[in-house]
Amino acid sequence: MYSVRMSTADRLVESTRELLWERGYVGTSPKAILERADAGQGSMYHHFRGKQDLALAAIRRTADEMLATAERVLGRPGTPYERIEGYLMRERDVLRGCPVGRLTMDPDVIASDVLRAPVDATLARLRRRLAEIVEEGKRQGQFAADLDAEEIAAAVVATVQGGYVLARASGSPAAFDAGVRGLLALLRPA
Amino acid sequence: MYSVRMSTADRLVESTRELLWERGYVGTSPKAILERADAGQGSMYHHFRGKQDLALAAIRRTADEMLATAERVLGRPGTPYERIEGYLMRERDVLRGCPVGRLTMDPDVIASDVLRAPVDATLARLRRRLAEIVEEGKRQGQFAADLDAEEIAAAVVATVQGGYVLARASGSPAAFDAGVRGLLALLRPA
DNA sequence: GTCTATACACGGATAGAC
């Protein structure tokens, strides 16, 4: 299922990451994780204290990866508008949704400060990074000086997260693309 | 728990609506529904064919209510911008999220055409209604003529749905408000 | 480190009495 060279602990984390993405925390059982990782009960409780502990490791890895992916686009050369456009239009597996954002709809994640923390930190950093770029655009005169950078950044991230909702509701990525194009049309410098 | 005059079937639907909102479909068990409705197993399987059938009734009722609530704001007098602003700024229980949108993150809802249908229809109608209003704004010259009304409508709905994600991640409604204000700043007529 | 065995409550549904 995974590379032969991958340790049991890594296979456990990887299958947990996949299942959290597909089914969320409440929808994911240790049993399903073990089957996918091709591991036994004993391995899981040896390497991790239980479902929550394993989920935490999985969420952290996913969160790190998401920020790295965003930075690869946002850190490219180009005008601020172009970099935000690049972020919004980058290829995504839209119907799968955001592996981090989807966790906010999970009651057990939201109820646990420990599980919620990496989710919060990730979205906060993403917003901060986008706000920096908006600030840069304001200084360069590409964006109107009276825009609030943090607010624009929040709108950008919200459009992406909400775009997933619309796409999954309709079973098609088209709605995601529509929302993104709508926001970009409003943001586009004259 | 509910009005004494409410029938058992109605109490079942109401408690299912609450639980779907709080915990989603996979996170909601018949047992929890029955406890909250103060009903027995027999009542539930007498009035409904099972969990999915009951959930469908609950989702339909929630969907209808959501469209009615939106229309109460969108149908008010005022300029198109003011009506959209009214929709975005209306009072919401932000941290609870959208009772319809949250279902798109539920694997069993998305996997079932029957359960997904009312979710899809509701968000599609909301978008359509907003697009009408944007069209009106374009005709009146309040919005730029080159904006695509459907795209702007998608961006508006996505900002709301994504705003819930940001708010729930951070445990505070502030992020929702920020996203909404950001979008309104971009949309505001000169 | 990994396995098997065991535990016990819960999930979702059916059967039949009242």
Add this chain to the structure above:
DNA sequence: GTCTATCCGTGTATAGAC
């Protein structure tokens, strides 16, 4: 229409052998 009894599989975890 509602209640209780019963069913079987699953969810999450522990115990102890190897």
